Amino acid sequence: MTVRPLPARGEFTAASPGTVAAALRAHWPGQSWSDLRALCTSGKIEVNGKRELDPARRLAGGETVAWNVTAPDPRRTATRPEFGIVFEDGHLTVIEKPAGVSSVPYERRERGTALDLIREAWRQQGRHAAATPLYTVHRIDKETSGLLCFAKTRLAERGLHRVFQQHQAEREYLAVAHGPVRAGRIESRLVADRGDGLRGSTRRPHEGQTAVTHVEVIENLVAATLCRVRLETGRTHQIRIHLAEQGHPLVGETVYLRDYTRAGRRLLPSHRLLLHAATLGFAHPVTGEHLHFASALPPSFETELQHLRRR
Numbered sequence: 255m256t257v258r259p260l261p262a263r264g265e266f267t268a269a270s271p272g273t274v275a276a277a278l279r280a281h282w283p284g285q286s287w288s289d290l291r292a293l294c295t296s297g298k299i300e301v302n303g304k305r306e307l308d309p310a311r312r313l314a315g316g317e318t319v320a321w322n323v324t325a326p327d328p329r330r331t332a333t334r335p336e337f338g339i340v341f342e343d344g345h346l347t348v349i350e351k352p353a354g355v356s357s358v359p360y361e362r363r364e365r366g367t368a369l370d371l372i373r374e375a376w377r378q379q380g381r382h383a384a385a386t387p388l389y390t391v392h393r394i395d396k397e398t399s400g401l402l403c404f405a406k407t408r409l410a411e412r413g414l415h416r417v418f419q420q421h422q423a424e425r426e427y428l429a430v431a432h433g434p435v436r437a438g439r440i441e442s443r444l445v446a447d448r449g450d451g452l453r454g455s456t457r458r459p460h461e462g463q464t465a466v467t468h469v470e471v472i473e474n475l476v477a478a479t480l481c482r483v484r485l486e487t488g489r490t491h492q493i494r495i496h497l498a499e500q501g502h503p504l505v506g507e508t509v510y511l512r513d514y515t516r517a518g519r520r521l522l523p524s525h526r527l528l529l530h531a532a533t534l535g536f537a538h539p540v541t542g543e544h545l546h547f548a549s550a551l552p553p554s555f556e557t558e559l560q561h562l563r564r565r
Contacts, residue, residue: 265320268313274299275309277319298325304523307354311508312451314515336399336552337371345410345540347372347388350549351402353526357393368402392418395491397506400427400531401549405539413539418488424535425485427493428472428551430528430559431502432514432521435479440467440496444489452509453491455499465489467496476565478505478522482532493529504529505558524558 268277278290278299293299294309300320301313313319337355341348349372351357356367373383389405391414405411417423443462448454456462466486473480479502483493491510497503498510506524515521535546551559 262324263320263322265318268315268317268319270315272313272315273309274301274306274311274313274319277313277317278309278321281319293321293323298323304525306508308508314512336554337375339372339375340401340547340549341545345407345538346403346405346414348401348403348534348545348547350552351394351399351531352552353397353399353554356396357402358390369404372404391415392423392488394531395494395527395529397508397527398427398529398531399526399552399555401534401547402531403534403536407540410539414536417536417539421485421487422536423488424533424546425488425531426533427483427485428530428532428555429481429483429493429497430475430478430505430562431481431497432478432505432519433502434474435469435471435481435497435500435502437469437471440469440500441465442496442499444492444495450512452512454495454510463487463489465492465496467492469497475562478562480559494527505562522562526554526558528555528558530555 266281269280274294275287275290278293279285279287291309294307297305297307298321299306302317336350336352338350339347340350349368351368355371356364358369359367369388372388376383386406389411391403391405391411394400394402403414405414442455442465444453444465445456445462446453448456464487468484468486470482471479472482485492494504494507494510498507498514501514503511503514504527505522506527511521530549530551532549533547535544538545
């Protein structure tokens with residue numbers, strides 16, 4: 255197959271549902287998957303006028319996909335990540351994870367994860383970073399910022415796994431969702447595939463896992479609502495799914511938008527997902543001491559929030 259040369263810039267319309275990488279591959283048959291993914295991760299691709307760094311983002315079809323091979327690489331121009339270690343002892347460490355950083359590597363060669371940020375901070379402190387293990391006990395989404403805990407010993411790992419599996423941790427998030435959100439309790443059974451390849455709720459009583467979310471309104475904005483959200487359970491994408499299914503997808507959401515956009519509603523612009531893990535509390539898995547941490551909104555979230563307030 256003859257591979258068409260890649261022009262410096264241009265755009266096309268995604269013809270069918272699929273990932274950004276698949277849309278690029280359909281437009282340029284024969285181009286390697288690795289090269290097409292690299293176009294995204296190096297900041298050369300926009301979807302509907304917004305830079306898209308994730309080649310695995312799912313498109314519904316009909317989006318405008320543009321490319322510009324001369325666009326600057328955000329990995330080289332970005333400022334220091336909004337990262338910090340807020341607590342550490344011999345058994346665990348609690349950090350503030352920036353948005354856009356994976357909790358753990360999802361691909362074997364993925365770099366720049368929360369684990370890498372911790373070890374780099376240790377190296378800067380003159381510590382032997384590779385000597386201390388880090389065990390995953392819970393995760394927050396890549397595009398979500400905020401508090402995240404890792405165990406440093408097997409004893410702490412076992413104890414923290416029980417805390418999170420039995421939903422004994424206090425976990426509150428700050429979120430901005432589209433439209434006028436109502437306070438209340440949301441309960442459903444979540445499944446990994448609701449029939450269209452996405453996670454979501456099912457009405458079939460013997461399928462899925464129970465998920466309970468409590469929503470409190472903090473501030474009514476123009477076309478959006480700033481909310482405090484408390485997790486009673488901690489399922490994958492729980493907050494994003496529950497609010498989207500209520501007709502209020504998060505601002506900056508890129509996945510759970512089908513019903514909202516099909517209804518012809520306009521999405522508010524944002525450079526990040528407006529979801530922040532603001533509170534984390536639990537009993538220390540070894541000492542039994544109650545630990546409670548709070549994280550203020552990072553600058554990237556505050557900037558988007560101020561834009562919404564000025565609308």
